[in-house]
Amino acid sequence: MTYLESILKVxxxxxxxxxxxxxxxxxxxxxxxxxxxxxESDGSVxxxxxxxxxxxxxxxxxxAWVILTAVAxxxxxxxxxxxxxxxxxxxxxx
Amino acid sequence: xxxxxIILVLLIATALVFDFTNGFHDTGNAMATSIATGALKPKxxxxxxxxxxxxxxxxxxxxxxxVTTSVLKVQDSKSGHLLPNITPSMGLTIIFAGxxxxxxxxxxxxxxxxxxxxxxxLFGGLIGAGLAALGTAGVNWxxxxxxxxIPAVAAPVIACLVAAxxxxxxxxxxxxxxxKRREEGFRWGQIATASLVALSHGTNDAQKxxxxxxxxxxxxxxxxxxxxxxxxxxxxxxxxxxAIGFGTYIGGWRVIRTLGKGLVEIESPQGFAAxxxxxxxxxxxxxxxxxxSTTHVATGSILGSGVGKPGAEVxxxxxxxxxxxxxxxxxxxxxxxxxxxxxxxxVKSLTGSDLAGDGLIFVILVALSFYMWWRAQQQKVDSKNxxxxxxxxxxxxxxxxxxxxxxxxxxxxxxxx
Numbered sequence: 310m311t312y313l314e315s316i317l318k319v320x321x322x323x324x325x326x327x328x329x330x331x332x333x334x335x336x337x338x339x340x341x342x343x344x345x346x347x348x349e350s351d352g353s354v355x356x357x358x359x360x361x362x363x364x365x366x367x368x369x370x371x372x373a374w375v376i377l378t379a380v381a382x383x384x385x386x387x388x389x390x391x392x393x394x395x396x397x398x399x400x401x402x403x
Numbered sequence: 404x405x406x407x408x409i410i411l412v413l414l415i416a417t418a419l420v421f422d423f424t425n426g427f428h429d430t431g432n433a434m435a436t437s438i439a440t441g442a443l444k445p446k447x448x449x450x451x452x453x454x455x456x457x458x459x460x461x462x463x464x465x466x467x468x469x470v471t472t473s474v475l476k477v478q479d480s481k482s483g484h485l486l487p488n489i490t491p492s493m494g495l496t497i498i499f500a501g502x503x504x505x506x507x508x509x510x511x512x513x514x515x516x517x518x519x520x521x522x523x524x525l526f527g528g529l530i531g532a533g534l535a536a537l538g539t540a541g542v543n544w545x546x547x548x549x550x551x552x553i554p555a556v557a558a559p560v561i562a563c564l565v566a567a568x569x570x571x572x573x574x575x576x577x578x579x580x581x582x583k584r585r586e587e588g589f590r591w592g593q594i595a596t597a598s599l600v601a602l603s604h605g606t607n608d609a610q611k612x613x614x615x616x617x618x619x620x621x622x623x624x625x626x627x628x629x630x631x632x633x634x635x636x637x638x639x640x641x642x643x644x645x646a647i648g649f650g651t652y653i654g655g656w657r658v659i660r661t662l663g664k665g666l667v668e669i670e671s672p673q674g675f676a677a678x679x680x681x682x683x684x685x686x687x688x689x690x691x692x693x694x695x696s697t698t699h700v701a702t703g704s705i706l707g708s709g710v711g712k713p714g715a716e717v718x719x720x721x722x723x724x725x726x727x728x729x730x731x732x733x734x735x736x737x738x739x740x741x742x743x744x745x746x747x748x749x750v751k752s753l754t755g756s757d758l759a760g761d762g763l764i765f766v767i768l769v770a771l772s773f774y775m776w777w778r779a780q781q782q783k784v785d786s787k788n789x790x791x792x793x794x795x796x797x798x799x800x801x802x803x804x805x806x807x808x809x810x811x812x813x814x815x816x817x818x819x820x
Contacts (some may be wrong), residue, residue: 312549312693314551318691319691322683323561323562324664327680327681327682328676330679331675332573332575345584380602382690387461390634
């Protein structure tokens with residue numbers, strides 16, 4: 310049944326992008342937060358760790374890049390039609 | 404100006420009104436969670452959503468000229484023209500009646516603060532009108548099953564699953580992060596994902612109205628040539644984009660309230676995961692050619708974010724009421740569509756005037772719409788009370804204090820009499 314195929318496809322992509330990306334974002338948040346350092350309620354201090362902080366930012370940028378790529382993919386036809394710009398020149402057009 | 408031109412103008416106006424109701428009905432899909440958690444102020448959220456819907460509508464170049472072919476057998480699936488057995492007069496009335504069914508159902512569900520699918524409302528209206536006009540032969544039953552019914556069941560389930568996974572992952576990964584930082588970080592994430600949903604809604608939904616208007620223009624001979632190749636006249640795209648953008652900005656607060664406060668008491672991480680899930684599913688399904696209802700996806704995601712967070716409160720009674728509304732959307736809108744068609748057809752046969760028939764149902768549409776809008780104003784939900792505590796005793800979208808206030812004024816009036 311082709312609907313089952315489509316449904317499974319959507320579920321898979323949904324899981325990877327819809328649950329996977331938030332997980333990456335969350336990991337970025339953890340890295341950034343640990344990298345920025347903090348003071349616990351009992352007074353102990355965690356030192357800031359710049360490498361970790363920048364890794365966190367890197368993860369955020371990765372998420373942003375995936376989103377921009379996805380939007381460019383969806384609107385590819387419009388971009389070609391109105392601006393003559395193909396964001397994926399290496400991929401065959403439909 | 405001929406009668407047909409007047410009918411065409413009324414029809415285009417009605418289509419834009421449908422687009423407008425589609426806008427405010429779906430604002431909540433993108434923004435309800437951000438408004439509920441405070442990631443965005445209510446007015447900022449609806450402005451952002453409005454602009455993104457406008458942009459999204461322009462970004463969609465996929466011309467849905469054959470919008471009715473999924474559910475009816477009145478259009479040729481290649482050229483978009485009406486099939487030869489359908490007169491222009493009947494074709495226009497079917498579209499008109501279909502839009503009326505869609506609009507009235509959208510307004511009724513908005514009044515009760517029930518998120519429901521505008522696409523299904525339109526399809527329901529068209530199916531009802533098609534049945535009334537042509538009987539069962541005019542309806543594309545297999546299309547309805549594969550393009551409307553199956554996606555309707557699949558969408559909320561997929562969305563619930565994805566959002567539940569996302570929410571669980573997000574909470575688990577950030578369990579040691581400082582609460583304040585977590586809230587702040589996810590608030591920013593919410594703004595990004597909510598914007599994505601608003602954008603994808605614009606690309607998806609404005610299409611339907613453009614397709615309906617294109618069909619009407621093709622029918623009356625005002626639009627010729629290969630629409631798929633040349634694209635639609637700019638004024639159609641512009642007017643539909645403005646209608647949906649403006650409708651989104653007006654912000655169906657009643658629906659936003661139910662989605663943001665009524666279903667699940669939402670925190671930032673949940674809101675973030677819910678909208679990310681919605682965005683991913685809406686975009687991937689439209690890329691796969693399987694159009695899903697944005698409302699079904701968004702609602703499923705919000706429920707999933709409640710399920711995915713250990714200890715979260717989900718109001719299944721509210722969800723159940725919504726499910727019932729979803730089940731009856733097609734038949735209810737269909738009934739209104741069928742009644743509208745019969746009324747117009749009846750008057751046309753009696754008076755011999757197309758304008759009398761279509762004009763009458765237009766007037767009735769305006770009257771009923773105004774009545775429902777007026778009822779909503781009596782117990783108003785707006786940007787100021789959209790985040791008020793949910794009334795658990797009645798599960799009504801109207802906050803308890805507004806209900807009490809209107810009761811007091813009513814009693815005062817009768818006492819004076």
